[in-house]
Amino acid sequence: MISSFFISGGNMKGEYCALALICLVISGLAGADYLATTISTDGSVMLASAGSDANGSFASRVMASDRAEVYRSVSESDETESDLTVISSGPMLFSDFASAIWKGSNLNKVCTLLTGQDDQDEGEVSVYSSGIIRRGEVDTVRQVGSGLSGQTSVNGTGLMVLGSQSESNRSLENRGFVSGNMSVQDLFRYGGRL
Known part of the structure; x- marks a missing residue:
């Protein structure tokens, strides 16, 4: 064969x-420094990508069967950006994770000139999403650099979990579960610039 x-x-x-x-x-x-993949199939597809640097890491995986289109791009410069889009008329399984060192301004420090300390808070942040979608579209974008930012968009039928967590002097945690017919838009930015 x-x-x-x-x-x-x-x-x-x-x-x-x-x-x-x-x-x-x-x-x-x-x-x-730039990698892009486009796959269109009426069979099955499995695609995985992962990367890491001093700022953080990311990993994404997708499996789909029946008619499916998968677009994936990864670029590296000062920030690593990962983009994954899947459109499927059949079942698909997706998983996405990213983590980064969060750096933000701490305005509470009064006299950094005399103390020799900088005005930066540091912490760790992680974001995840995964799900089983019977049919629909999934789009994830992750930017790992001086912080972590991106979005997750899901339109379809199935179930998914998503969440994020930051740990520093100020901690924040977010978790969610969705099932049935769904339209989900999750935007986030930790550290970095607006």
């Missing part, structure tokens, strides 16, 4: 899958 992918008159889907796999391997070896 595998040989029919590469010989004349073989399975066209197999040729495209092999070409996509080769492109992914080459871009991974090249240490690309």
Whole structure:
């Protein structure tokens, strides 16, 4: 069966899958600062990406069957940005996690010139979302840099969990669960600039 992918008159889907796999391997070896993948299928797809640097880390995974379109991009500069969009007419499973070192201004310090201390609070922040969607669309964007920002958008039918947590002198925790027909928009920004 595998040989029919590469010989004349073989399975066209197999040729495209092999070409996509080769492109992914080459871009991974090249240490690309920008990586983008687009997959359109009427079969099944599984795509995972992860990355980390001194500021934080992210990981995302998606599996879908039936007719599905998956768009994924990852770019690195001062901030790492991860974007994942899945549109599926069948069932899909998605999971997304990001964490970062949060740096923000602390205006309560009175005289930083004489004490030699800077006016920065530091803490850790993490954001997650995952779910099983029968059909619909999922879009996640994460920016990891001097803080953590992004959004999660879900339109479809199924169930999902989402949440975030920050730990520093000021702690904040958010958790949620949604099931049934849903339209979810979750925006967040911890640290960084507005």
